[in-house]
Amino acid sequence: MKLLNASQIHQWDQITIQNQQLTSLELMERAAKKCVDWIVENLDKKSTIYIFCGRGNNGGDGLAIAKLLLSLDFNIQVNILAGEKSSADFEANLKALKSTSLEINELHSANDFPKLEANCYVVDALFGSGINKPLNGLPLELANYLNNFSPKKVIAIDVPSGMFLDHSSYGNTIIQADEILTFQTYKQCFFIAENAQYLGNIHVLDIGLDAEFPYTQESNFEITDANFAKNIYQPRNPFGHKGTFGHALLIAGSQGKYGAALMAAHACLRTGVGLLTCNFPEEIAMPLAITLPEAMSMKRNETIDWDKYKSIGIGPGLGMESFDIIKDVLTHTKSPLLIDADGLNMIAANDELKSLIPQNAILTPHPKEFERLFGKTANEFDRIDLALQKSQELHCVIVLKGHNTLIAADGVGYFNTTGNVGLATGGSGDTLSGIITSLLAQGYISKNAAILGVYLHGLAADLALSKQSVESLLPSDLNQYLGMAFKSLG
Ligand SMILES: NC(=O)C1=CN([C@@H]2O[C@H](COP(=O)(O)OP(=O)(O)OC[C@H]3O[C@@H](n4cnc5c(N)ncnc54)[C@H](OP(=O)(O)O)[C@@H]3O)[C@@H](O)[C@H]2O)[C@@H](O)CC1
Numbered sequence: 161m162k163l164l165n166a167s168q169i170h171q172w173d174q175i176t177i178q179n180q181q182l183t184s185l186e187l188m189e190r191a192a193k194k195c196v197d198w199i200v201e202n203l204d205k206k207s208t209i210y211i212f213c214g215r216g217n218n219g220g221d222g223l224a225i226a227k228l229l230l231s232l233d234f235n236i237q238v239n240i241l242a243g244e245k246s247s248a249d250f251e252a253n254l255k256a257l258k259s260t261s262l263e264i265n266e267l268h269s270a271n272d273f274p275k276l277e278a279n280c281y282v283v284d285a286l287f288g289s290g291i292n293k294p295l296n297g298l299p300l301e302l303a304n305y306l307n308n309f310s311p312k313k314v315i316a317i318d319v320p321s322g323m324f325l326d327h328s329s330y331g332n333t334i335i336q337a338d339e340i341l342t343f344q345t346y347k348q349c350f351f352i353a354e355n356a357q358y359l360g361n362i363h364v365l366d367i368g369l370d371a372e373f374p375y376t377q378e379s380n381f382e383i384t385d386a387n388f389a390k391n392i393y394q395p396r397n398p399f400g401h402k403g404t405f406g407h408a409l410l411i412a413g414s415q416g417k418y419g420a421a422l423m424a425a426h427a428c429l430r431t432g433v434g435l436l437t438c439n440f441p442e443e444i445a446m447p448l449a450i451t452l453p454e455a456m457s458m459k460r461n462e463t464i465d466w467d468k469y470k471s472i473g474i475g476p477g478l479g480m481e482s483f484d485i486i487k488d489v490l491t492h493t494k495s496p497l498l499i500d501a502d503g504l505n506m507i508a509a510n511d512e513l514k515s516l517i518p519q520n521a522i523l524t525p526h527p528k529e530f531e532r533l534f535g536k537t538a539n540e541f542d543r544i545d546l547a548l549q550k551s552q553e554l555h556c557v558i559v560l561k562g563h564n565t566l567i568a569a570d571g572v573g574y575f576n577t578t579g580n581v582g583l584a585t586g587g588s589g590d591t592l593s594g595i596i597t598s599l600l601a602q603g604y605i606s607k608n609a610a611i612l613g614v615y616l617h618g619l620a621a622d623l624a625l626s627k628q629s630v631e632s633l634l635p636s637d638l639n640q641y642l643g644m645a646f647k648s649l650g
């Protein structure tokens with residue numbers, strides 16, 4: 161699913177109004193009704209709901225919500241920012257609300273802020289997709305007031321006020337949401353870790369916007385959900401033999417980091433590779449044979465037959481002392497390549513190695529490794545832009561690992577939607593390397609191996625939560641759930 165920017169979302173609104181022969185006020189009513197359905201189902205009617213409205217259409221939504229809640233006998237209190245300028249639909253809803261018995265509190269200064277009851281709810285309808293500058297003045301004071309109070313829940317309408325949809329809000333004040341009721345589609349800002357503290361649970365409400373419009377739009381960003389993964393999944397040929405599913409070579413492990421190599425190998429096997437050869441330190445050849453008898457092994461300094469392998473994965477637990485082997489691989493490989501961890505760190509420290517990265521290689525840095533490779537950026541949006549730029553320059557795929565891992569390929573960024581914080585532990589990346597190396601060996605093109613690998617890795621972690629908690633989850637647990645993750649694609 162494409163992620164649209166703020167201006168495209170605004171156009172989407174207009175196209176829907178045209179194509180469905182609606183008024184914008186009717187569309188607003190539809191949006192408000194969806195929010196109210198959610199509120200009725202999820203909030204405790206006994207607690208007061210304080211609704212804070214700006215004077216644009218986000219504020220208009222807030223007023224339309226207030227009108228509906230009033231008709232359902234919810235206990236509400238409505239506050240609007242004082243000001244001259246307002247949208248037509250805001251004015252129409254204000255007029256309608258003023259015709260009821262409800263008293264409306266106008267906020268001219270901080271003295272007008274209501275005293276919030278303990279255990280109340282706050283609906284944040286100050287600014288939505290029309291935000292065009294950081295909060296300042298009275299809205300800023302209000303945001304600080306609400307953030308300091310901590311009501312039972314803050315429900316943001318469309319986006320938390322103060323958050324830009326498609327560029328960085330780094331360092332700005334944003335109203336902290338517990339629940340976000342967003343219209344029709346995810347917004348790019350929801351996938352950015354620097355916004356994490358302001359984002360709560362995100363609920364996408366279908367308000368029936370024009371179904372065709374997103375397909376007519378150019379976008380540099382997409383999200384990879386179940387449908388996306390199903391489309392790129394290649395079901396296993398029932399007549400296949402071990403040669404059909406590729407022979408992978410995994411070059412990993414060093415003293416003190418043997419586990420990384422074993423975890424990568426295990427995940428590689430569980431992802432369906434036909435054959436796996438492990439180039440691991442000699443001292444773990446025996447533990448490997450005992451724990452993963454399906455894997456073959458070779459010595460670290462043994463000559464590699466470059467024609468033999470359908471994919472090579474290098475890096476998990478490799479250590480920084482393996483310069484010769486990474487150089488050898490970068491120079492000679494004829495197979496699709498995945499580079500992770502110390503493989504990346506050695507490249508970052510050496511310009512010659514950097515110049516040898518082959519086309520279509522998959523690089524899987526975490527943010528620190530990314531910084532070592534490509535430099536520091538002022539914020540996460542810039543880092544993502546840099547990943548897109550570097551993936552084009554180097555003709556490779558960059559998997560920027562994080563809460564919503566981004567796969568940068570061909571100038572497009574794909575945000576992954578599976579996974580949980582249980583993955584934030586040593587070994588997760590090694591498991592991911594094994595999975596992607598396996599998919600490469602099975603003939604997936606680099607971009608699809610990276611997208612599907614990241615998706616399956618996250619999904620296995622989500623499925624593992626049926627038995628584990630986000631605290632207890634171990635990367636090696638994922639191997640047991642890769643089977644279920646694959647089954648969900650069939
Ligand atoms: N898309 C859809 O499908 C649907 C959208 N709907 C709703 O419409 C919302 C978008 O509404 P919107 O365009 O009227 O903008 P909104 O966010 O209310 O801002 C209003 C004005 O505030 C101002 N302003 C900006 N930043 C500021 C700041 N920091 N401090 C102070 N002022 C600031 C700025 O005016 P300016 O300052 O430029 O004069 C801006 O024009 C959307 O989020 C959703 O809730 C639904 O109703 C139906 C379906």
Ligand SMILES: [K+]
Pocket residue numbers: 218284285286287288316317318319320321
């Ligand atoms: K809002």
